[in-house]
Amino acid sequence: MRPELLDGQGVVSDSFPFWPGLWVLPRPLPGITEKNRSNLFGTFAVTQALLPALTRTRGAIVDILSVNALAPLPFIIPAYSVSKAAAFSLTQSLRARVAGQGVRVHAVLPGPVDTDMTRGSDVPKASPESVALAIFDAVDNGEEEVFPDPVSAPMAAHWRDSAAKVLERQLAHVAPVSSPVNREADVRPMLAGSADASRLASAADSAVPQDR
Ligand SMILES: NC(=O)c1ccc[n+]([C@@H]2O[C@H](COP(=O)([O-])OP(=O)(O)OC[C@H]3O[C@@H](n4cnc5c(N)ncnc54)[C@H](OP(=O)(O)O)[C@@H]3O)[C@@H](O)[C@H]2O)c1
Numbered sequence: 170m171r172p173e174l175l176d177g178q179g180v181v182s183d184s185f186p187f188w189p190g191l192w193v194l195p196r197p198l199p200g201i202t203e204k205n206r207s208n209l210f211g212t213f214a215v216t217q218a219l220l221p222a223l224t225r226t227r228g229a230i231v232d233i234l235s236v237n238a239l240a241p242l243p244f245i246i247p248a249y250s251v252s253k254a255a256a257f258s259l260t261q262s263l264r265a266r267v268a269g270q271g272v273r274v275h276a277v278l279p280g281p282v283d284t285d286m287t288r289g290s291d292v293p294k295a296s297p298e299s300v301a302l303a304i305f306d307a308v309d310n311g312e313e314e315v316f317p318d319p320v321s322a323p324m325a326a327h328w329r330d331s332a333a334k335v336l337e338r339q340l341a342h343v344a345p346v347s348s349p350v351n352r353e354a355d356v357r358p359m360l361a362g363s364a365d366a367s368r369l370a371s372a373a374d375s376a377v378p379q380d381r
Contacts, residue, residue: 208252212259227271229308232260236278236321265341275313277304280320295319
């Protein structure tokens, strides 16, 4: 891990084998504390460290996010919400990028859970045990997004049919035409069904720096 990535200085790095050219958030970002930064950068660092082993074993990544990845709590925890939304985007991109290597990537989007983090809050909370069991069940069932508690569970059905999820599935296949990801046989049938995706693929291709 290059220290400047953990430091979040808006680095473009080509040293990450699974993520060339990643731009990370510039700093300073107001209100982003070390804890909140670790939601994104810690997830990234741990994923990078474990990915070779996960690829070998065709394992699964389970990122613990929050319902605030989908919508912020602007007057209570805006910076935390930013960090979880960013981590969710990381999860989604990672899912697309490692799918071909047999690694599954799950996003857990809990509501309030009774842990140290919520000690000072008197909202109803799920028990950590019930949340952990729901996560294991969902991973076994192959659910990409996991809504593991009574507050988040009603969102599951809405999420699966949402514009955001539909778009995630479409964009997951869009790659520069020159990319090895974009093998003709895999991608052309999908692109044929989506004029938008086709346009995006062309735009992405022309945006790829020629000196990489
Ligand atoms: N509790 C909830 O209502 C809730 C809801 C949605 C999502 N989540 C998410 O669930 C995950 C677990 O949270 P939790 O509820 O179990 O909270 P928690 O009881 O406060 O535990 C947080 C853990 O993260 C570690 N940690 C904090 N900052 C760190 C850093 N910079 N580097 C390394 N480790 C760090 C803490 O270690 P130390 O004890 O050593 O500080 C602690 O073990 C978090 O990602 C949280 O955002 C929680």
